[in-house]
Amino acid sequence: MDILFLALADQTRRDVVERLTHGEAPIKELAAPHDMALPSFLKHIDRLEDAGVVTSRKVGRQRIVALTPEAFGPAETWIDRQKRVWEGRLDRLEAVAKRIEAETNPFPKDET
Amino acid sequence: MDILFLALADQTRRDVVERLTHGEAPIKELAAPHDMALPSFLKHIDRLEDAGVVTSRKVGRQRIVALTPEAFGPAETWIDRQKRVWEGRLDRLEAVAKRIEAETNPFPKDET
Numbered sequence: 001m002d003i004l005f006l007a008l009a010d011q012t013r014r015d016v017v018e019r020l021t022h023g024e025a026p027i028k029e030l031a032a033p034h035d036m037a038l039p040s041f042l043k044h045i046d047r048l049e050d051a052g053v054v055t056s057r058k059v060g061r062q063r064i065v066a067l068t069p070e071a072f073g074p075a076e077t078w079i080d081r082q083k084r085v086w087e088g089r090l091d092r093l094e095a096v097a098k099r100i101e102a103e104t105n106p107f108p109k110d111e112t
Numbered sequence: 113m114d115i116l117f118l119a120l121a122d123q124t125r126r127d128v129v130e131r132l133t134h135g136e137a138p139i140k141e142l143a144a145p146h147d148m149a150l151p152s153f154l155k156h157i158d159r160l161e162d163a164g165v166v167t168s169r170k171v172g173r174q175r176i177v178a179l180t181p182e183a184f185g186p187a188e189t190w191i192d193r194q195k196r197v198w199e200g201r202l203d204r205l206e207a208v209a210k211r212i213e214a215e216t217n218p219f220p221k222d223e224t
Contacts (some may be wrong), residue, residue, distance in 0.1 A: 002121045009117035014190065021197035069198045072191050078126070079184050079191075085133035086181045 004075050007051035012036070013044050017053060017067065024066035027056075116187050119163035124148070125156050129165060129179065136178035139168075 007013055016030055031041040045065060048054040052071040056063050119125055128142055143153045157177060160166040164183040168175050 001126070002123065005117045005121035008187075008190075009114045009121060011114065014113070017194055018197075021194050022201060067194075067198060069195055072195065075120075076188075076191055078120075079188055082129055082133050082179075083181055083184065085130075086179060089134060 001074050001078065003051045004053070004071065007047050007053050008075070010044065010047075012041070013048055013053075016044065016048060016065075020054060020065065020067035021069075024064050026062045026064050028062070030065060113186055113190065115163045116165070116183065119159050119165050120187070122156065122159075124153075125160055125165075128156065128160060128177075132166060132177060132179035133181075136176050138174045138176050140174070142177060 008017075012034055015033070019025060019030060027042070027045065030045070031038060034041055045054065045056065049056060052068055054065050055068055056065045058064075120129075124146055127145070131137060131142060139154070139157065142157070143150060146153055157166065157168065161168060164180055166177050167180055168177045170176075
């Protein structure tokens, strides 16, 4: 999971992911919009591939990169779980607050 | 966004977030399960606070840390958008495949 969040913690790598949601592409095309040396760009692709976010394959003299969107699953699930625990806690706090109000308010709204 | 993904790219920091979904806590309590020196642990809290994932306040001689779950918003939205673009593309590919099949199949299923 560290490696997945690290892979996404960089604007160049997120740009590559955004481009690949529209379909696979050769490295050269992916590198074109980025003002950096090819070896530096290839390191970004390596990071994405290590994290399972992309796969690449050689076709002739080109390397084609494709997205593996399932790779986001663990990150999504983790964030989602934190939100659900948090929201569950807020719901319980609200229920407790309502019960205390009902027990201490001598003129409950519903019974006036 | 880099800083947010980086904040989540560490097991200790994710543990802290998971603990805080159950409610705010003093630094000492948060540090207890982690086998590391307090200054190292405080750096993790700083990283989370810099990313807006937690806030902290001093109460007497304690520092209390609380979660800011809204901070996950940009990360969630970004991941979600990538998935939607990808799935939209799959839907369009499927539609094209069906059209080609309909145009080239001399015996379409529906008309036999």
